[in-house]
Amino acid sequence: MIELKDISKIYKSKNGEITAVKNVNLSINKGEIFGIIGYSGAGKSTMIRLLNGLEKPSNGTVTVNGKQISSISGNELRNARQKISMIFQHFNLLWSRTVAENIAFPLEIAGVSKTERSKRVKELIDLVGLSGRENAYPSQLSGGQKQRVGIARALANNPEVLLCDEATSALDPETTDSILELLLDINKRLGLTIVLITHEMHVIRKICNRVAVMEAGQVVEQGDVLRVFQNPQAEITKNFVMQVSGTKESKESIEQILANYPTGKIVKLTFIGNKTEQPIISQLIKEFGVEVNIVHGNISQTTGGPYGTLIVQIDGDSTKVKQALELLDQQEVQTEVIDHA
Structure with a gap:
């Protein structure tokens, strides 16, 4: 056209x-x-x-x-x-x-x-x-x-x-x-x-x-x-x-998050489409026994479907935390470890 x-x-x-x-x-x-x-x-x-x-x-x-x-x-x-x-x-x-x-x-x-x-x-x-x-x-x-x-x-x-x-x-x-x-x-x-x-x-x-x-x-x-x-x-x-999306993380806000959650890993998760509706957090807790604290979250609607971001703290046994992150990758959830707490 x-x-x-x-x-x-x-x-x-x-x-x-x-x-x-x-x-x-x-x-x-x-x-x-x-x-x-x-x-x-x-x-x-x-x-x-x-x-x-x-x-x-x-x-x-x-x-x-x-x-x-x-x-x-x-x-x-x-x-x-x-x-x-x-x-x-x-x-x-x-x-x-x-x-x-x-x-x-x-x-x-x-x-x-x-x-x-x-x-x-x-x-x-x-x-x-x-x-x-x-x-x-x-x-x-x-x-x-x-x-x-x-x-x-x-x-x-x-x-x-x-x-x-x-x-x-x-x-x-x-x-x-x-x-x-x-x-x-x-x-x-x-x-x-x-x-x-x-x-x-x-x-x-x-x-x-x-x-x-x-x-x-x-x-x-x-x-x-x-x-x-x-x-x-x-x-x-x-x-x-x-x-x-409300997901801008300034240096100051990251430092504040790390100060509030001094252990485990701070991870930014990005979901698209029907993944925004899946109980992935509860699955991590049940399957690996890790503790997941939601720090910040937001879902935006686009014509192609929903788009969501979530910043979480995943804490627990280091091996289990690693396995939880691997599962997120398998579920096609984009993950970014912001920093090591």
């Missing part, structure tokens, strides 16, 4: 060249929700502008639904863009138009008849949960309702790709979740390919199938969300995962 090959984007300035995107290769499947995450300045905004043809790459090719967006122009590019819609952080609504009129706007531009416009607008208002608000103006809406209008407007021309540029960053956590649930529902109902640009790992965890992590214009890591959560490789990815 979407293919980026050897993409680079270099801007010229008075102080020399600035590389916003460097040697990016990405493949996004039809019908999936793909997340691109990075901090400010990582190159995310440039990436989304390359995807919809607002920017041309300095090198490489961008292909969306069989059209090489990076090389076409004029009417051909305008026609291709009709199948690539976008929603924004700050909604970009027309404040002098009602909800219905905002949603109808792209249909007017496309020359759709008034009768067909009215029918389509009603369908979209129902789809995004705004029935009864069609005659309200943006100033009369909450942030979440404004974003629902933005989503409905983006869907007006039956796009095949929906680009979301920090679409939930201006919303409170509860409203963010409701918008993410709406996007997930739209993806399932319409089979729409969704690309999410964000700096929030919660957004990735909540609805994305796969993720690419950007830093300094480069993709430093990509893969299935669950696997990235389980075993992040890049330091920046580890930081993002820590945002939602």
Whole structure:
């Protein structure tokens, strides 16, 4: 559906060249929700502008639904863009138009008849949960309702790709979740390919199938969300995962744990999928007679299944402790001995 090959984007300035995107290769499947995450300045905004043809790459090719967006122009590019819609952080609504009129706007531009416009607008208002608000103006809406209008407007021309540029960053956590649930529902109902640009790992965890992590214009890591959560490789990815898993162990916290549990081994366990529901701790106690104290634990849900981390103290006979750790490996539980107590 979407293919980026050897993409680079270099801007010229008075102080020399600035590389916003460097040697990016990405493949996004039809019908999936793909997340691109990075901090400010990582190159995310440039990436989304390359995807919809607002920017041309300095090198490489961008292909969306069989059209090489990076090389076409004029009417051909305008026609291709009709199948690539976008929603924004700050909604970009027309404040002098009602909800219905905002949603109808792209249909007017496309020359759709008034009768067909009215029918389509009603369908979209129902789809995004705004029935009864069609005659309200943006100033009369909450942030979440404004974003629902933005989503409905983006869907007006039956796009095949929906680009979301920090679409939930201006919303409170509860409203963010409701918008993410709406996007997930739209993806399932319409089979729409969704690309999410964000700096929030919660957004990735909540609805994305796969993720690419950007830093300094480069993709430093990509893969299935669950696997990235389980075993992040890049330091920046580890930081993002820590945002939602609550598993960041500072030097001070480790020292405090070791002070509180001076014997045995302190072990960090990582579970994925149905392993999070297995009584592994009780199995260790029964089978090896070791003492297991839970120091810290957390379970996060991803679209690929649950992901859990647990920090425990395993104490007892050294041979039995070793056997317990071996059993954990056999159970496909990722183990990391933080330090010897």
